[in-house]
Amino acid sequence: MPINVNNPExxxxxxxxxxxxxxSITDAIVIAMKEAIERRRKVETPLQTAARLxxxxxxxxxxxxxxxxxxxxxxxxxxx
Numbered sequence: 001m002p003i004n005v006n007n008p009e010x011x012x013x014x015x016x017x018x019x020x021x022x023x024s025i026t027d028a029i030v031i032a033m034k035e036a037i038e039r040r041r042k043v044e045t046p047l048q049t050a051a052r053l054x055x056x057x058x059x060x061x062x063x064x065x066x067x068x069x070x071x072x073x074x075x076x077x078x079x080x
Contacts, residue, residue, distance in 0.1 A: 003029075 005011055018028035044052070054061065 005014070014025055014028050014032075017032060018025045021028060021031060023031065053059075
């Protein structure tokens with residue numbers, strides 16, 4: 001799926017990175033995104049990420065949200 005970037009700074013940075021790395025613009029984007037994702041994973045644990053996203057979107061967890069789902073709930077999720 002193609003992406004379209006209409007931000008001059010993003011374009012400039014992508015081209016600069018592609019030139020420095022000696023790769024195409026597409027490869028530069030892929031490399032940069034992989035590196036950014038890896039850095040983010042090293043900074044935050046999955047629980048910290050979930051907490052950050054809950055706070056960002058104003059989601060609070062009640063006591064029922066902390067209980068494990070029943071086997072029936074998992075079975076229902078996988079039904080076709």
